[in-house]
Amino acid sequence: MPRPLSRSFYARPSLVVARDLLGRLLVRTLPEVTLLGRIVECEAYREDDSASHSYRGVTDRTEVMFGKAGRLYVYFTYGMHYCMNVVTGAEGEGSAVLLRAVEPLEGLDWMRERRGVADARLLCRGPARLTQAYGVGRADNGIDLVEGNDLFVSAGRPIADGSVGVSPRVGIRTATELPWRFFEAGNPFVSRPAKLPAASGRRRGRG
DNA sequence: TGATAGATCGGCT
DNA sequence: GCCGATCTATCAG
Numbered sequence: 001m002p003r004p005l006s007r008s009f010y011a012r013p014s015l016v017v018a019r020d021l022l023g024r025l026l027v028r029t030l031p032e033v034t035l036l037g038r039i040v041e042c043e044a045y046r047e048d049d050s051a052s053h054s055y056r057g058v059t060d061r062t063e064v065m066f067g068k069a070g071r072l073y074v075y076f077t078y079g080m081h082y083c084m085n086v087v088t089g090a091e092g093e094g095s096a097v098l099l100r101a102v103e104p105l106e107g108l109d110w111m112r113e114r115r116g117v118a119d120a121r122l123l124c125r126g127p128a129r130l131t132q133a134y135g136v137g138r139a140d141n142g143i144d145l146v147e148g149n150d151l152f153v154s155a156g157r158p159i160a161d162g163s164v165g166v167s168p169r170v171g172i173r174t175a176t177e178l179p180w181r182f183f184e185a186g187n188p189f190v191s192r193p194a195k196l197p198a199a200s201g202r203r204r205g206r207g
Numbered sequence: 208t209g210a211t212a213g214a215t216c217g218g219c220t
Numbered sequence: 221g222c223c224g225a226t227c228t229a230t231c232a233g
Contacts, residue, residue, distance in 0.1 A: 043225070051225070053218095061218060078226050079215030085225090098225060128226050171225055 002027050002036075002154035007146045009153075010069035014044040014088040014095040019182045021086070022164060025156040026102050028134050033110045035134055037102035037124055038156060041183040041190045043169045045085070047094035049180075051172040054094025064142045065094045072151065074131070074141040081128035084136050086145060086153070100127045100170070100181075103189040126191045159184055 002025055010017060021039050028035040045052035053075065054065045064073045065087055073085040073096050085096035102124040104111060111123045111133040124130040131137065136151070145152045165185035168176050170192060183190045 045225075053225080056219080059218075075225085076217065077224055079217080079224090081226050083225065100225085126226070169225070173224085 001029075002156075004146050004152035004154060007068075007070045010086060010088050010146075011090065012069075012088065014046055014097050015180060017086070017088045018042045018044040018097045018180070019164060020158060021097060021099075021153070022182055022184055023157050023159040025105075025154045026099065026134070027152055027154055028107075029150045030110075030135075033107045035104075035110065036106035037104040039099060039101075039153070040103050040187045041099075041101035041181070043098045043100060043182070044088075044180040045096050045098060049175055049178070051169065051175040051178075052094065052096075054096070058094070062094060065096050066092060067142075068144075070144060070146040072136075072140055072143050072145055074136060074138060076138065077128075082131040082137050083127040084131050084140070098127060099130060101125050101183070101189055101191045102130055102133075103187060104133070121188055125189055165190075 021042050024039050026037050026039055047054045049055060053062045058066050061075060064071060067087060068091050069088050071087045073087055074082055076082055083098060085098045087096050089095040104120060104123050108120060112118055114135060115123055115133050123133045140151065143149045143151065163185050165183045166179045167181045168179055169181045
């Protein structure tokens with residue numbers, strides 16, 4: 001049975017935590033099934049970052065982001081989707097890491113049922129798909145990932161520097177120049193391929 | 208295979 | 221009122 005990472009893992013700058021989360025295991029232990037997957041994509045957000053919810057200070061919604069590291073920040077968006085973040089840094093600092101994609105390893109059938117799709121690549125590829133596959137919603141906002149809950153991150157195997165891809169974050173309108181998205185290069189469970197300059201018309205056929 | 212519109216509602220101005 | 225850290229179906233080619 002995997003064990004949760006300690007609070008000190010999260011109590012570091014979001015940029016450091018985001019990169020270090022790659023290759024770690026996102027675990028949910030439900031009575032009927034254990035959900036397990038490798039984190040393959042995430043993004044860092046900070047208080048001094050105009051794309052971050054915490055940029056405008058503490059509100060009812062963003063309160064969790066300013067709290068203790070190692071807790072879960074879940075928000076609702078576009079009228080239908082939930083996304084989940086792990087809170088990072090010192091208490092009082094509004095920083096977090098958005099979990100964007102996971103390579104599912106265990107509990108795929110349970111995820112398929114929730115998602116309504118069969119293709120393993122579509123289960124947890126993208127932040128809203130990920131929360132749906134893991135059954136994470138509003139009720140999970142603020143829960144502690146370090147102790148006392150069925151949802152946590154365990155050590156897994158961190159990936160080597162050579163396999164880490166970096167890019168601007170996805171779906172934001174400001175601060176688009178900051179390369180604060182981290183992913184495992186070449187992994188098909190990543191939500192968007194690295195944007196290759198002048199790459200087009202390749203990758204034909206179906207392997 | 209790639210681009211675009213539609214869904215749908217909470218949080219903030 | 222407006223717009224968003226998104227996903228999916230649909231249409232054009």
